[in-house]
Amino acid sequence: MTEAPDVLVLLSHPALQKSRANARLLAAAQGVDGVTVRDLYECYPDFHVDATAEQELLARHAAVVFQHPFYWYSCPALLKQWLDLVLDYGWAYGPGGTALHGKLALVAVTTGGDAAAYRSDGHNRFTMTELLRPLEQTTHLCGMRWLPPFVVHGALRRPAAELDALATDYAALLTALRDGRLDPARFAGAPSIDAPGWRALWRTADSTSEVHRAR
């Protein structure tokens, strides 16, 4: 095995000092071996993204995780800037643009609205799968393999203990990702990667009981 870590977590949060959900997820991710965490707002407070450095980093990882709070049904501004600058024509797509081909793409997103709000009859009228289509298509164009999102709903209201449990889940998910145990083909039709029925594909029995206890 190579020394190089496999999973790159791109965290985008403009005010992480006040975060409940993403701060916990971040701590969990940092605890997993073989995961590189890149805190974009810390790297580029002036939005001056270094595309070359980012591309080199991407090239060294087999999976990319976009972790961020859901802002206006989308990502925080810096991640958009990052996408615009890093996913270069001729590098990420277009002729010769094969640098990302075959890499896994996963979104880990926290929302203020709860799960019921993200349904066709809910407050937000669309499902997360639908709302994440732009990013899904972006990764698709770059030849990446899309996994269903990891979603933390109701992030503002959830009790701390629940958030802690979800963070443990997140760590388990990243471990599975690192170990190559997540095959997008097996998740066809999953609304989210942690939906009941699909969890079992990556969550080992003992760690699941831990979460139940926490609830």
Added chain:
Amino acid sequence: MHGEAFFRTAVVYLAAAVLSVPIAKRTGLGSVLGYLLAGALIGPFALDLLPHGETTDVLHFAEFGVVMMLFLIGLELRPRLLWSLRVPIVGLGGLQVVGTTALLGAAALAIGASLREALAIGMVLAMSSTAIVLQSLAEKGLSRSPAGRSAFAVLLFQDLAVIPILALLPLLATHGGATGSAAHDGADGGPGTLAVLATVAAVVVGGRFLSRPVFRFIAEARLREVFTAAALLLVVGIALAMTAVGLSPALGAFLAGVVLADNDYRHELEADIEPFKGLLLGLFFISVGAGIDFGLIGAAPGRLLAIVAVLVVLKLGALLALGAAFRMPLAQSVLFSFALAQGGEFAFVLFSFAQQHGVLGPEQTGPLIAAVAVSMALTPLLMSTEEHLLRPRLARRSRQADDAADLRRPQDEDAPVLLAGFGRFGLVVGRLLRAQGIRTTVLELDPAQIRMLEEFGFQAFYGDASRVELLAAAGAARARLLIVAVDDEEKSLQIVEQAQRHFPHLHILARARGRPHAYALLRRGVRDVFRETLGSSLDLGAAALRALGARAYEAHRAAALFERHDEQSVRELAEHTSGDRKHYVSAARQRSEALEALLLRDRETFARSDDGAWDPPGSRPDGRDA
């Protein structure tokens, strides 16, 4: 003794110029015609205010203005640019001289001159007036247009052609007049080819290698008039040396100008020589005006008018044919032809030279000299005709409407940025612009700094940017931005004032040493004022916040907010500083209170920033526990 007489004459010349030139300019006739009319007015045939027998002396003295003009033109023509003009110079210029000589010679033959006389007349009349043409083109902003460049090329060739013409004329002599002894040195015998080559080589080598250290040495004395004296010494010295070996002094000065075109002291030289050139040229035009022999014209007006008409029409025809042969766009060709269709100041010298050598008789040269003078006076009118009657029509008729508009487009673009001050501050600005491929003309007052930067491949020009002449010489009229980066506050304000007065189109961006300097700049209407330490203190402040554990983005935003607020406060306070001190202090206190409030608001804003509209009140049962 002569003192009083001298001053009386000076007053006449100056008053004539001061009165008539502004009127001529206001009426759209241009300064050249104004000077010529002034000369005619004070000349022997009207008010007769000039001491008799001295006008030709004045004319000779004033001709030095042409030398200076060619020196200045040379300064603007880098050797590379000159080289790129070689085809127009030799081709256009050569054909113009040969063709016009043939046409005018044929006309002379037709009215009964001998072949030799006709040849002499043709050659002499083929010359155009460098002074009038270039001055008029410059005044109309057309010097750098393709037509302007072509006209210049022809004039330069004529300057060169004078030398062989001087050699040829004595050979055409039929009836032996005064001979060789009174003749021009260069024409027969005199110093040989070796001396000529040595002088030219001295100018080139001296200009390349000696001028820089010498100018630096003089500049370090920091006495402006000494530098001016040096500039004059240079031009006069070269003119003398050239005359001594039989070359045209104007040509020599031009050569010196070209050699110095890449020099750091070029703009300073331009600024120093320019006023002298302007005055001398004015004097020259006045003398030409005063020299027009209205007696001769009055005696046979019909005959004289006929000569002028033939002269102008044939020259015009030859030039238009050349324009067509060289495939100039029609509008350019017309401008080029109308500009050059006159006899030149060389004719005065050459006709008297021909007379001395017995090639032509006084009964021939008299009317011809008068006709040349009249044709020179007609040039501004001809050019006005071109500008107001022909050009608009050509523009309308021509398929490519931009053909005529093209007249104004400079051929080699000027640097869009003028940067005054190339010290610690200006250097960074200059490097940034250079990295973006933006050409910048740099002006710097410290010769040591100029030399140091030279070693790193930067060219800065020596000179004090608070002088209008220097700004003008550095291309302020054609630049878009003026960046004032000097560290002397007084100087900085002077530069701004001069630029605002004389080049109001310039967008000024200024470095401010501190708040008071910033206030002064703002009160003068400069919008882009940059306090030299603000940027880095804010950067350091943000770094301190980070070192204390703030998030990078948080620190960045704090600094940015602070900066916005601070810039606002400087702008508001600028209006109060002119008042009494008490008022200022209280305004400052208000400001700091407002600042506190702002920072407080800032903190509150951040505290609320992650509240979505989706969150019902009290959405955090467990408080802020993260």
